[in-house]
Amino acid sequence: MKRVRVNGLRIFQCAAILVAGLASSSAWAGWYNNGKVLLTGGVFTVDGAGGGGAVPWATISGYETRDGINGSAGFTYVNLPALQVSFYGVNVGFYDRLELSYVDSRLSLNLPNLQTVALVLDAVDLGDSVGTDVWNSTLPMQTYGVKLRLFGDAVYTSDSWIPQVSIGGLYKVNGNKELVKTLGADKTKDYEIYLAATKILFPLSTLVNVTARYTSANEDGLTGFGYCHNNGLGTGDCKNKRKVRAEVSIAHLVAKNTAIGGEWQQHGNNTGGQSININGLNLTTITNVLSNLGLDLGDSLKQKNEGDWYDLFMAYAPNKHISFTVAYLMFGNISVAPDQNGFYFSTHLTF
Amino acid sequence: MKRSKISLAIAAGATMLAAAATQPAFAGETKTKPILGIPSSAVADFGGVDGIHNWVESLFYYIMLDNRINYIFKEFGNADRQIALNTQLETMVLGGPNNYQGASMSAAHADLGITMTQFNAVVEAAYNACERNDIPYYSCNDLIAALAPFTRVIVTK
Numbered sequence: 484m485k486r487v488r489v490n491g492l493r494i495f496q497c498a499a500i501l502v503a504g505l506a507s508s509s510a511w512a513g514w515y516n517n518g519k520v521l522l523t524g525g526v527f528t529v530d531g532a533g534g535g536g537a538v539p540w541a542t543i544s545g546y547e548t549r550d551g552i553n554g555s556a557g558f559t560y561v562n563l564p565a566l567q568v569s570f571y572g573v574n575v576g577f578y579d580r581l582e583l584s585y586v587d588s589r590l591s592l593n594l595p596n597l598q599t600v601a602l603v604l605d606a607v608d609l610g611d612s613v614g615t616d617v618w619n620s621t622l623p624m625q626t627y628g629v630k631l632r633l634f635g636d637a638v639y640t641s642d643s644w645i646p647q648v649s650i651g652g653l654y655k656v657n658g659n660k661e662l663v664k665t666l667g668a669d670k671t672k673d674y675e676i677y678l679a680a681t682k683i684l685f686p687l688s689t690l691v692n693v694t695a696r697y698t699s700a701n702e703d704g705l706t707g708f709g710y711c712h713n714n715g716l717g718t719g720d721c722k723n724k725r726k727v728r729a730e731v732s733i734a735h736l737v738a739k740n741t742a743i744g745g746e747w748q749q750h751g752n753n754t755g756g757q758s759i760n761i762n763g764l765n766l767t768t769i770t771n772v773l774s775n776l777g778l779d780l781g782d783s784l785k786q787k788n789e790g791d792w793y794d795l796f797m798a799y800a801p802n803k804h805i806s807f808t809v810a811y812l813m814f815g816n817i818s819v820a821p822d823q824n825g826f827y828f829s830t831h832l833t834f
Numbered sequence: 835m836k837r838s839k840i841s842l843a844i845a846a847g848a849t850m851l852a853a854a855a856t857q858p859a860f861a862g863e864t865k866t867k868p869i870l871g872i873p874s875s876a877v878a879d880f881g882g883v884d885g886i887h888n889w890v891e892s893l894f895y896y897i898m899l900d901n902r903i904n905y906i907f908k909e910f911g912n913a914d915r916q917i918a919l920n921t922q923l924e925t926m927v928l929g930g931p932n933n934y935q936g937a938s939m940s941a942a943h944a945d946l947g948i949t950m951t952q953f954n955a956v957v958e959a960a961y962n963a964c965e966r967n968d969i970p971y972y973s974c975n976d977l978i979a980a981l982a983p984f985t986r987v988i989v990t991k
């Protein structure tokens with residue numbers, strides 16, 4: 484666990500140093516470019532790709548045009564009642580054609596029902612025998628991304644309906660196998676592929692993006708991929724079935740440096756209705772122990788149906804080096820926690 | 835003597851007018867066709883042709899302040915001519931009368947080797963000029979939509 488975390492951070496630090504080093508070295512001068520018009524590269528998504536808050540766009544991140552290279556770093560903090568997530572990442576855009584990205588994220592759960600189980604397991608000394616650190620509630624994840632612009636120009640082809648279209652791939656590695664399994668997912672590592680189409684409609688001062696993502700992710704992969712139905716033996720029926728899911732971003736520019744908008748990201752429902760799965764332990768035993776103690780958890784250890792993600796955002800870019808995004812998130816049910824609405828704050832630094 | 839000179843001038847003027855009438859293609863640029871159209875109030879939103887002229891003057895002012903592009907205009911441009919021609923062109927693409935007398939966008943910029951970065955620098959100057967002239971951001975975007983299709987021929991690098 485610890486090692487994974489340190490590794491992730493180290494990779495991030497290396498990348499940051501690399502980007503910073505490139506930005507300051509003189510050899511960079513010929514390639515460096517920040518000629519894009521303000522906000523037209525999008526901001527920093529939780530996947531590291533350029534786009535809105537959650538939805539990757541077809542635009543290539545950074546302010547470079549086809550004449551050069553530009554890099555950026557982003558930090559995002561999400562605060563929901565049952566969990567907090569922070570994302571640190573970097574991305575580099577090459578000639579407005581190719582984008583490479585890396586994000587290190589950390590999700591901390593604070594679920595009272597899980598903590599009750601932990602408490603009880605500790606109390607009855609089952610904690611050790613299930614072979615799981617029942618207090619372990621952090622889900623670290625690394626996301627590696629690449630995006631290639633296929634055709635089109637989101638900004639200047641105002642006399643044609645053809646949007647800018649890009650294809651992207653993400654590889655996500657969740658570092659907490661135990662907790663991912665506890666939450667009933669099948670895999671901790673998986674890839675996602677997406678196709679995004681973006682167009683700015685100047686007479687409406689509005690950017691429209693539609694993305695189709697081929698994925699099996701639960702909560703964007705933050706709680707794993709696919710499902711393992713808990714049969715109480717830790718084996719059971721496991722599937723990692725990828726499907727195409729839809730995502731939409733609409734950003735209305737109220738000024739050249741300020742956008743407001745909303746997003747919708749369709750989610751699957753891999754783990755809904757399943758009980759959390761503590762290392763194959765049949766939770767009926769625990770629920771029984773708990774009811775013996777007079778604590779009726781009832782269905783509260785049953786995971787709720789995963790909700791689609793919705794958000795409303797405002798992005799402000801005072802200049803080409805920094806932008807701030809605040810958003811209100813409506814994430815529906817996450818694992819055993821219902822109705823997760825909360826706030827999102829993101830900073831995007833562009834070199 | 836004097837009389838013949840005048841009549842010669844009139845004759846020359848008349849043939850030029852006739853030529854212009856039969857060959858309007860000399861005014862080498864046509865209105866662009868943005869997919870969502872340009873609102874009929876666009877010219878008025880800029881403050882009429884005078885407003886457009888003021889905007890173009892501000893545009894050149896901001897262009898000349900920008901070291902990424904001003905040297906190109908100093909070397910190859912002619913501010914007075916370009917301000918006059920741009921006023922005509924912008925009036926036309928915003929839905930006003932087509933009095934444009936300059937060269938086509940491809941002919942005017944073909945040899946300049948203009949990059950996307952330089953084009954975007956002019957767009958930034960355009961937004962600054964709108965702000966300076968109190969032209970609303972949304973109206974400014976109508977003009978950007980109307981000029982955007984010229985990117986294809988202006989940006990050659």
Ligand code: HEM
Pocket residue numbers: 903906907910911912915916919920923935936937938942943946948952953954956981982984985988
């Ligand atoms: C949509 C954007 C643009 C429009 C509407 C536009 C419009 C014009 C017009 C109307 C002329 C006069 C043509 C003539 O003399 O007959 C002109 C010339 C010129 N433009 Fe542009 N232009 C644009 C972008 C640019 C850019 C990005 C640059 C350079 C960075 C540039 C540099 C010049 C120069 C140097 C000339 C003078 C060329 C000559 O007289 O030989 N223009 N432009």
